[in-house]
Amino acid sequence: MTRLSSYFLPTLKEAPADAEALSHKLLVRAGMIRQVGSGLWTYLPAGWRAHRKAEQIIREELDAIGGQEMLMPVLQPAELWKTSGRYAIEELFKLKDRREAELVLAMTSEEVVTTHVARDVRSYRDLPLILYHIQTKERDEPRPRAGLLRTREFIMKDSYSFDRDEEGLQHSYDLHIKAYDNIFDRAGLRWYRVESDVGMMGGSAAHEYMAPCPAGENEVALTDAGYAANVEIASATPQAVDGLPSALDAPEPVETPGATTIEAVSNMLGVPAGALIKAFPVMLDGRGPVLVLTRGDHRLNELKLQNALGAAVRPAEEGEVRDVFSAVPGFIGPVGAHVEVVADEALRGLRGLVAGGNEPDLHLRGVEPGRDFEPSWADVRTVEAGDTDDSGATIRIEPAIEVGNIFKLNTRYTVPLGGTYLDEGGVEHPIYMGCYGIGPARIMAAAVEQYADEAGISWPRSLSPYDAELVGLGKEGEPAREVAERLYDDLRQAGFDVLYDDRDASPGEKFADAELVGCPLRLTVGKKGVEAGEVEAQIRRGREKRSLPLDGAAEAAAELWQELA
DSSP, X not given: OOBTTSSOOOOOSSOOTTOOSHHHHHHHHTTSEEEEETTEEEEOHHHHHHHHHHHHHHHHHHHHTTOEEOOOOSEEEHHHHHHXXXXXXXXXXXXXXXXXXXXXXXXXXXXXXXXXHHHHOOBGGGOOEEEEEEEEEEOOOSSOBTTTTBOSEEEEEEXXXXXXXXXXXXXXXXXXXXHHHHHHHHTTOOOEEEEOOOGGGOSSEEEEEEEEOTTOSEEEEEOTTSOEXXXXXOOOBOOOOTTOOOOOSSOEEEEOTTOOSHHHHHHHHTOOGGGBEEEEEEEETTTEEEEEEEETTSOBOHHHHHHHHTSOEEEOOHHHHHHTSOSOTTSOOSTTOSSEEEEEGGGTTOOSEEXXXXXXXXXXXXXXXXXXXXXXXEOOBOOOTTOBOTTSOBOEEEEEEEEEEEEEEETTXXXXXXXXXXXXXXXXXXXXXXXXXXXXXXXXXXXXXXXXBTTBOOOOTTTOSSSEEEEEOOOTTSHHHHHHHHHHHHHHHTTOOEEEEOOSOOHHHHHHHHHHHTOSEEEEEOHHHHHHTEEEEEETTTTEEEEEESTTHHHHHHHHHHTOO
């Protein structure tokens, strides 16, 4: 029975003081979630219903492509993670039991599922397979934030595909794309599928599903021509430098006292920031010092740099700049550099540039890459709004929430964990693998972010904890109360999930709570409506009001509900 007089839905008038994201504020205010500790949340009854709605959509679409649901443990032997090479991940919770056996609290389950497949799959006849589970995950997140968007404990759907070869993996990958597209459409989200980095998962290719909204912690590069990529890996043709100085026959020194920033040098010499060479002295694990260059108006993309150089990167310390790079901090440049130089592709072909002179208060103008220094070239900058894709379409940048991801893992896990099969001729081959994740809580949060208004949440019909909220304004013994009770029974018999506000509270309080909770349809039974033979219906999104005939109100409400998004 879902009567608010006895239902645990503790709504609040004010949001938590530390809440920044809209979904954080509203899910707490609407009585959906409560915080236990940093990055740790309890789902209260209505919030858990919304989460389960998201889970069910996911489950149905995974089943439709042949997925088989299972359940793997959160607590896992550390040895599996050591074998895969992932035990050193900083965010992985590590612990020991009373016998000093090393264990982990799993962030994902590639190691466990691959172990099962390695033990029990023997022949090509056993493939392909799609296995999935919806399970709790743990992550030692350094900066939990934004309510459900970045937590230390969360629930994920993880599915894993196992195939004979790359062609089979591509087929499984395409099946998941189809399923994911359907999931996010059914969830009512606005979304993009974008190219992404494989990150700690490894493998050869990855895509992310992004739901655009101001609270998103990711940035997506998009064009009207269809280009879509996470800014972490996006590439584009840069905008031309307006006002680039004329080329010189050779670099010329120019005094720049105290000018240690791009802005200061640009103002002092009267040249645009894009005419400067920005130098980043870095140290690579196992490789040593490298001087990385970008245009002065561009930002270095550390992930692209790390991928391009194939090693972990850290900024050089001040002493290393002096002793290893033989330069002065703030005035470092590539001309005469004694270390490896890597230049961003946006510098290729430019002339008349300004670079640090490696001496105090000195820069060089007229610098030309390829003539005055010979770098290796790589795409290591962050794309900017106004750049263009290969078709010439202009890039725009939008913040977004990552709600799902898919990876081609190839043999990243099956080789170290012994996942092989025998082909028709009895020859052994490694199994090819893909992994695919979705966060139901992120779907919830994205829906709140995208559709909420000043009054509260406005759930998509598919995710709402209840189909409709019935607000009864009559007191015990009054006709309006009796009509509301009958309508509640009729709606339930019609298959509606109804939240019935039968509390002894003011109409204003009831309406405010109903709009805050955000069910797609609100039905109100009051004295005036009963006398007129009507039930007031309010469509939550847009708050449009309609009148339904009291006679047959449940059927009329069901028809109206079917029209809603």
